[in-house]
Amino acid sequence: MTPGERMAAARPSSDLTVHADSHALAAIWRALGSVVDPEIPVVSIVELGIVRTVARERDGWVVTVTPTYSGCPATRVIESDIRAAAAAATGEGVRIVTELAPAWTTDWIAPEARRKLQEAGIAPPHPTGADWAQAQPITLYRRRDAVRCPRCGSLRTAELARFGSTACKAQYRCTDCLEPFDYFKPH
């Protein structure tokens, strides 16, 4: 779902405050669009697919988020940034709900964000395919899609380490321009 579709889905339909609410809803989405992932500050949490829904409930605004990795140390910071951004946009506090299912996948990363990752020197993730976690058998010698060097565009690259500077990235190097770079792992 795009943010626009999610806004439509979350919009209350039969309430006298619909008009004011839809303005506030748009304002919250705009504000969340300016909250960046502290470990990858070139993309917003909306573009990454971390924000699932924004909805008006009885006790106020509720932002539903999903974590990228279970142990992602940025989670707390992101939550406090969401609170600050939403409060600035609406003058009200928000409640944050964390939902694990469906589990976050890099397939939710917006096309625009992929371009921004690339420009920041981070190779964007390959598509994972549907039901990736369930369907793919475990093999020792995994199929590795060629990862394009974000600097020179070469496909002659090699994995240096399965884990990179953050949980979501692996370390690669380009055998043409010889530069190391991060690859956002398909997840």
Add this chain to the structure above:
Amino acid sequence: MTAANPAARGAHLFEYLLRLADNGVVLAQRLGEWVGKGPVLEEDIASTNVALDLLGQARLWLAYAGEIEARDGAPVRSEDALAYFRDSGEFRNLLLVEQPNGNYADTIARQFLFDQWHVLLLGQLALSKDARVVGIAAKAVKEVRYHVERSSDWVVRLGDGTAESHARMQSAIGALWMYTGEMFTVDATERELIDAGIAVDNESLSSPWQASVRAVLDDATIVVPADPFMQGSRARGGKQGVHTEHLSHLLAEMQVLPRSFPDARW
């Protein structure tokens, strides 16, 4: 299926969730011991990332365990209360994960034997009848797939490496093998939850684990130990709170700060 009373079911589920959680708490703590002294920077980072994943998963299991326990009228115990204020006899992790780091081959071998089981377990738990278990398992299994690929790669790299690395990996697998039997045991706590469609029948994981582990060890030119006596079988192992001496030392270090300063925040 027996018609168990809900309180007994809750107590079993609490126990089971602790088993799932404590594997992560203890192994994350062990991996954390490598921080700043990994053999190479990339591996230092990888160990830490795996530890973070395991700790994040453990927090989810512990939070659920705390809720289940409180459902039967017990006071609510937070994740921190459960992690920091239980003694070794109350921990429910497998004996395998509490074994000391040793050299890097020992650490990788321990990780490999555990990861190969963990990924199978989570894959099955993602089909549980308990929706909360499904949510956590379906998320965690994606992370553990990376763990098992990395540890398997390293077993081959060290096993089929130099004479020295081969000898160390062979010795590590030989020493840890007796802790693997416990992973495939089922006790009364689990039997009831298996019958209810909530828990995984560990016995069913044995043959896929054997096949996968043996394939990697073959590639690594590591000889699979002949099945010796297995520690922790006959319902007297880590899952029942009967641990090796190593766990108390690990917990002493992990728990000293919150126990000395119970309201400390950091």
